Amino acid sequence: MQASVSSPRGESRAAKAARDVIEGVTNYPVWATFAWQDIRQRYKRSVLGPFWITLTMLVTIAGMGPLYGALFKIDLHTFVPYLALGIITWGLLSSLILDGCACFSAVETVVRSVRLPLTLHVMRAMWRNFVMFGHNILAYVPIMLFLGIAPKWTWLMAIPGALLVLLAAFPASIILGIFCTRFRDMQPIVGSIVQLAFFLTPIIWKPEALGERAYLASFNPLAVFMEIVRGPIYGTIPSQNIYLGAIGITVVLYLIAAPLFVRFRSRIAFWI
Numbered sequence: 397m398q399a400s401v402s403s404p405r406g407e408s409r410a411a412k413a414a415r416d417v418i419e420g421v422t423n424y425p426v427w428a429t430f431a432w433q434d435i436r437q438r439y440k441r442s443v444l445g446p447f448w449i450t451l452t453m454l455v456t457i458a459g460m461g462p463l464y465g466a467l468f469k470i471d472l473h474t475f476v477p478y479l480a481l482g483i484i485t486w487g488l489l490s491s492l493i494l495d496g497c498a499c500f501s502a503v504e505t506v507v508r509s510v511r512l513p514l515t516l517h518v519m520r521a522m523w524r525n526f527v528m529f530g531h532n533i534l535a536y537v538p539i540m541l542f543l544g545i546a547p548k549w550t551w552l553m554a555i556p557g558a559l560l561v562l563l564a565a566f567p568a569s570i571i572l573g574i575f576c577t578r579f580r581d582m583q584p585i586v587g588s589i590v591q592l593a594f595f596l597t598p599i600i601w602k603p604e605a606l607g608e609r610a611y612l613a614s615f616n617p618l619a620v621f622m623e624i625v626r627g628p629i630y631g632t633i634p635s636q637n638i639y640l641g642a643i644g645i646t647v648v649l650y651l652i653a654a655p656l657f658v659r660f661r662s663r664i665a666f667w668i
Contacts, residue, residue, distance in 0.1 A: 420515030431524040482599035496569030497576040557624030567653030
């Protein structure tokens with residue numbers, strides 16, 4: 397692993413933060429290796445490994461699909477793919493948020509003992525969750541076979557959507573990582589908010605169920621990022637406003653994360 401180069405004397409905090417970001421993001425061999433080690437360690441003694449999560453998602457979809465389809469009186473051929481893609485995408489969004497809270501505190505030994513860019517640990521958490529999402533999407537294959545859903549070229553639109561999610565996850569992880577490292581009570585609070593957000597985000601329900609208030613769903617940032625990934629695969633290409641909303645949220649996150657990281661980057665190791 398390559399340790400970061402010692403900073404020149406007299407270098408400003410902004411320059412140090414910028415160099416941290418550049419070195420952390422571009423040091424792919426280190427954060428990718430760390431991410432793979434995290435996955436292997438988590439499922440070291442498991443027969444199915446991370447595919448346990450995929451299997452759990454499939455069982456959840458199989459149980460919730462017919463139930464909520466009947467409750468909302470929606471045809472299963474329409475509702476089950478919507479629910480399946482919603483749960484799979486939510487797995488990515490929620491894990492990025494929760495792991496973002498612990499992106500620094502969970503690796504306190506490394507932060508204290510090795511001089512590495514702090515943003516490298518952010519990339520490590522993001523890449524770990526993106527790999528998990530890559531095999532969790534396989535839970536959709538049995539549903540495709542059962543319902544006779546054929547792949548379409550429009551599905552490729554989900555790729556830029558997923559990349560935009562990761563682009564937004566970077567500053568969000570920095571913001572959450574800083575606050576949850578400084579105030580340890582914030583991490584369980586964020587976890588509770590994420591649990592509540594599951595029911596407030598159109599995953600097991602459709603915005604149309606709100607009737608005249610369907611527009612309220614678009615004010616949920618998680619619903620916006622959910623749609624740019626789920627929509628193309630489900631068969632509804634997100635509107636221009638959805639993409640503009642996702643880009644706008646991403647820009648705001650960077651505007652918040654940048655000054656926070658510049659000011660508190662040097663204190664994170666002491667807070668840990």
